[in-house]
Amino acid sequence: MTPKFPIPDNELQRLAALKRYNILDTLPDHAFDDATKLVSYICGVPIAHISFIDESRQWFKSEIGIGVSEVPREISFCKYTIMESKMVEINDTFLNERFKDDPNVTGGFKVRFYAGVPLTTPDGFNIGTICAIDHVTKTLDENQRNALSIVAKHVISQLEVQTKNIELAAQKKIAERAVLAKDSFLANMSHEIRTPLNAIIGFTDLLAQTELDETQRDYIDSVQIAGExxxxxxxxxxxxxxxxSGNLTIDSEPFNLKKTLKHVYNLLKVKAHKEVEFNLFLDADMPDMVIGDQGRLNQILVNLIGNALKFTVEGDVTVSVKKVDETEDHxxxxxxxxxxxxxxPEDKLKTIFERFTQAEESTTRKFGGTGLGLNIVKQLVELQKSEIQVKSKEGRGSEFSFVLSYKKGDAKVDSVKTISKNDLGNLKILLCEDNVLNQKLAKSVVQNFGFELDIAENGEEGIELLTTNKYDLVLxxxxxxxxxxxxxxxxxxNEMKLDIPIIAMTAHSLVGEQERCYKVGMNAYVPKPFKQAVLLKAIKTVMSEDSDHGRRRIIDFSILDEMACGSPDFRKEMIDLFIEKIPSQTAQLEEAFKNEEHDTVKKLAHNMKSSLDIFMLSDLTNCLSIIEEEASFGEFTSESEDKIKILHCGIEETVKILKEL
Amino acid sequence: MRIILAEDNDILRKSLSFFLESKGFEVDHFSDGKDALEAIEKNNYDLILTDINMPGISGMEITQYVRETINSDVPIIILTSSGVEQTELDSFDIGANEFIAKPISPAVLLVRINKLLKIKA
Known part of the structure; x- marks a missing residue:
């Protein structure tokens, strides 16, 4: 059957071009609505539209005075317009052979005047039209015709931009996924490398503490340095x-600046060549205590000083710190x-901060290094809102400098307690760890502290040991x-209902891992390779903590935030609503439960679940499900009684956290 | 696009309607099934989104009424708490187009709505 409308020669390509824009059956869009209004104003007509024509229909992206979303292609006036390359203007349809008997001229839309411009894609396909229509005869002037053509061009560029944006978004997603893959690869690799390294460094540490002759001591020193x-x-x-990935944050903790500098100095002194004088000059009125990121300062200095010592065979290397400004609090x-x-060399001064670049290709061979150090230094300095400066003359030397701003610290924090082990008594500790080397290492360290240690090869064995023995702590x-x-x-x-302190030990340095540890109920987190002092500090912290303080609930706001679409007001409104409604609903539930009003309990539990879902309190929702189920059977057991108690505490805790926000 | 939402839980109803309005829909929301049904009879909605368990009239009854009495094929999505209400098959039986188990992911809801309204994301 031949269709009742003319078909352009390039119909197939035309349809393909239309499809590329993904415009058919989309939601209304301001940009197109504005263009349609413009057409109606410019031409002074009551009916205007932007439409696209596919195999069988004319679909209106935007319309004024039409009131339907599509019409069959055969009754569309625009089926002719898309055959043209220019504007089609019919001043009086009654006088037009083609249209005078058209049902939409004699009745229907009562079209007396029609002007349509084909919407032509940059590659030359007429995918739709932009039209002005009136119930009376009309003639457009030259300005109106021009304006109509300009609006048509504008509509096509709008389409192009939208399509490009969608493509960009898709590309962006691919790129983001690639970054994610890279990040997790790096994290995994670092895990694989750091696990054995942990053992090497740890055992060398222990070995160095034993009695050794001079040669052995020398060997051990070398192993230690290489491992580090x-x-x-x-x-x-x-x-x-x-x-x-933007996941590195700058700490703000009080620390002793002078001690930090001296520590770095002592650490690196051994690396200085024999002929090199290595100096540390501290300004007389430099503060002792400041608030900032000690670890990152350490890292920056170790990198810069390490480089200076490496590239200097005679003369001197001087580290100096000077107070350049002081305000009330900084x-x-x-x-x-x-x-x-x-x-x-002068031409290399800019590129030395780039990744994997060293001043000379041969530098790596001669001096070693990853070529990452200065890039990290630069970024770390910038993260602390400063800038690194470099001055250098080839053959004469270099100077790297930067100015950091630190909050003033409290001097009395300086008296940090030295870690002593005896005030904890004899702890019985359970270690869950599958790696034999790490087991041995942890065993020696923990026994050094004077504690007792049992080892489980995996989680299941750990759970078994926990059921048979009594422990003070789990690593x-x-x-x-x-x-x-x-x-x-x-x-x-959740199952054993034990609140025994648990310290996570991991060589993973995955972003978000720490949060996940706390979320499942662990009390502390020690990264591997662990330092003895850090582990002992973690043990002391969890042992002295109130048990409820240690297992604080973390509320996941991701669904609420998704619903709020970025509106902080709405987010707050829902949090307030939760605080206002849920505690009283909980009280009603408890009351009804006490009175064995099964039906009320069932309804309340059911209703509350939806509220808790928004705040992703799945543990409490599960309690409600069990209560609801027992209520619908018409009989409460001790399980419901338990769950009511858990729910009560959970809601109280949640409301407290929400109020503190 | 105009959506009617029937859900008796305040927080969920307000969140969903705020979310859908932010995504460009016009949303009328009701906490009572009876009010919702009256609104459906009076107005022309592009989609119905309803909870099952509600005071007045349940989501199942609304669905049945829309299909059998009003004889309308407007898309209907039913929200259920999984487990307790084994309603998936029943919902389809009486003519619902989709059912979504709680907890509801806003993103999933949006995809389902768009699919039913034949909107390309």
């Missing part, structure tokens, strides 16, 4: 991936690392076969 260097490299790579300090080493590796650290903790908290 390797760790530095792995950490460099990890840091970089964290900086890149110090500005200038840090400088100056050497008389090989220097940097939990996260990656284990059978049951991993998260699953094991969830089981201990």
């Amino acid at each position: 260097n390797l760790l530095l490299i792995v950490n460099d790579i990890l840091d970089l991936s964290k900086i890149e 110090y500005s300090l200038r840090f400088s690392v100056k050497d008389t080493g090989i220097g940097i 939990m590796d996260l990656q284990m076969p059978i049951k991993d650290g998260y699953q094991t903790t969830e089981y201990i908290r």
